[in-house]
Amino acid sequence: MRFTPAALALSLLATVTASVSQSAPPSPLDPRAALLVAEGRKALAAGDANGAIDAYEAAFALQPGHIAILLNLAEATRKQGMQGKALRYYREALEREPDNLYAIAGEGQALVEKGATERARRNLARLEQLCGKSCAPARDLAAAIQQGPARQVVTAEAVTPKPVVSN
Numbered sequence: 001m002r003f004t005p006a007a008l009a010l011s012l013l014a015t016v017t018a019s020v021s022q023s024a025p026p027s028p029l030d031p032r033a034a035l036l037v038a039e040g041r042k043a044l045a046a047g048d049a050n051g052a053i054d055a056y057e058a059a060f061a062l063q064p065g066h067i068a069i070l071l072n073l074a075e076a077t078r079k080q081g082m083q084g085k086a087l088r089y090y091r092e093a094l095e096r097e098p099d100n101l102y103a104i105a106g107e108g109q110a111l112v113e114k115g116a117t118e119r120a121r122r123n124l125a126r127l128e129q130l131c132g133k134s135c136a137p138a139r140d141l142a143a144a145i146q147q148g149p150a151r152q153v154v155t156a157e158a159v160t161p162k163p164v165v166s167n
Contacts, residue, residue: 033066113149
């Protein structure tokens with residue numbers, strides 16, 4: 001009984017400390033990393049996914065663990081067709097910031113592209129719980145799920161072996 005006030009004070013302190021760390025604003029980008037991120041976005045807009053990935057990885061080396069860089073890196077690898085690697089980046093971002101709407105939506109889109117639509121629907125349900133059906137990430141993921149995974153078309157010419165003539 002005599003430790004009850006002390007225990008209450010400690011639990012209140014722990015609660016306030018935990019809530020402050022959860023609501024801390026994101027750290028600003030280092031100016032060199034911001035330059036590299038802008039360069040990567042420009043390269044991605046021009047269709048150069050490899051150049052974008054190089055720029056984002058350099059920015060990530062300058063400022064490891066920054067959520068914005070991770071999300072850009074994940075998007076670039078997704079556009080390059082490496083959904084598994086993109087999922088790893090999205091999951092790393094979600095470990096650092098579990099309620100990041102763009103990380104949840106991006107992970108869902110990568111899952112759809114891999115064909116895991118049921119897991120993507122779980123991401124959509126989580127997004128709708130966090131921000132509703134009208135927020136942009138939820139709408140984008142719902143559209144991706146409705147469209148479904150891209151079908152891979154193989155032509156007969158791609159499968160036909162080429163004859164090799166030798167002496």
